Amino acid sequence: MIPTDFPLPVLGFAAFSGSGKTTLLEQLIPLLGQSGLRLALIKHSHHDFEMDRPGKDSDRLRKAGASQILLASKYRTAWIREGDGETEPVLSELLQRLDTSNLNLVLVEGFRDVRMPKIEIHRPSLGKPLLCDQDDTVIALAVDQRPANTVPVPLLALNRPQEIADFVLSWLQDE
Template sequence: MSSQLFQQPPVLGFAAFSGTGKTTLLTRLLPQLCERGLRIGMIKHSHHDFDIDIPGKDSYRLRKAGASQMLVASSRRWALITETPGREEASLAEMIGRLDRSTLDLILVEGFRHERFPKIELHRAATGRPLLHPDDDSIIAVASDVALATALPQLDLDDVAAIADFVDRFRLQTLQSGITP
């Protein structure tokens, strides 16, 4: 992976087992980062088949009729839907490359936990799931609802302001030092 791809702007992931609260945390974190004036790009991995198009709408009908790429545009937003049957799952690098990085200050990633790039592990004791960081040296911190025996920086999973501070420090340090995954 190109280190520049992960530095300009910096890329930081949130990794955890399903049910830990990644999306919930990110929906609380994003407004705090935006209040700081940051322009955030977001990439979310899904293990499930998904559809962002609405059945019955023209774009859905055209895509289902055979369009392998369907771009829908309005004065407020645009979306590109690309069919990828029979293809391997897209890599994080490929997805980052699809973003207009020149308009972003930071890219946050939910999921892609098996790829090597800087990540914060989320851990909730009630899930009973094991920690990821002992087997993933690209995890740079752990946000948990309990104290853990780890040398990594620990964040309180419920202290969104402290997590926002950590994320912003990571962004600034990455830009200043050229950290690579």
Template sequence: MTSLAHFPIPLLGFAAFSGTGKTTLITQLLPKLTERGLRIGMVKHSHHDIEMDNPNKDSYKLRKAGACQMVLASPHRTILFSEQDEPAEPQLITQLKWLNTDELDLVLVEGFRHEAFAKIELHRPSLGKPLLAVDDQHIIAIATDAAIEKKELLDKGLTYLDLNDINVITTFIMRYCHKT
């Protein structure tokens, strides 16, 4: 797999400005999609320095001692830590390579909005932010909580979804995955 276009299973992102409700929507969607039988992988982008490990645990001490990759395995879950040589903005394709797609039906992505893959834009006109779909040809739908009147979007063939109707968004995703 060398590009997002050749990813072996459906890949769908959620693009929006901070504070629009991406994480809230995804946490509502995940149970609905798993109820319909989908096995879902998730990749989330963060602009912050993240630290999940506890400084009092051996795994933290081993990683800080110099392990550039660390797998922490238990009967309940496996966690992979991978240290970056130099701080750099992550690329989605690199993150996707960590997933075992043989065990997944769909990968949802939060963030990475500047990369070229299919996305649903979340848009709340009350926040006063511009529509991303105007400049992003990879946005296939807009989930919004109010009417949008943008002439520049008329010819794009976008699907409009009610941001407050989780069942409509779930059905759209199932169709996107060809699972309905």
């Protein structure tokens, strides 16, 4: 759930693995940026990943046992927190870590079970069920082919990122 006092609109992109969430966002972010939006993105991963380059100071210090590292330069800042390997991250806590002072919108990839407005990405060829049939927070369905049954939300063409960007911009005006 998104904290009620969070100052920005949050829009999720939810789908089963392999549906193309990252590919769509990679196309969508520049289009939204061209419209003047300043975006943040929070991405959930089910996999272990490394941010540091092996052998660099921050990697060595993390491996030595530091449970949190803030790496900062004039080019970028990264916050790394070690998890326990079992507990899933909580979206509301991650949102609180953002500097919202120069943002207009937060996009979220994954966290499909969190109650927030979201666009579902669906490829019928993968044989996965539609999320929008069970999740009333899905506001649109981006597909590469029409589903066999009617759906309770607007359909968007997955392969037309400008159409999805226009939908997001329209949704933001109503927020």
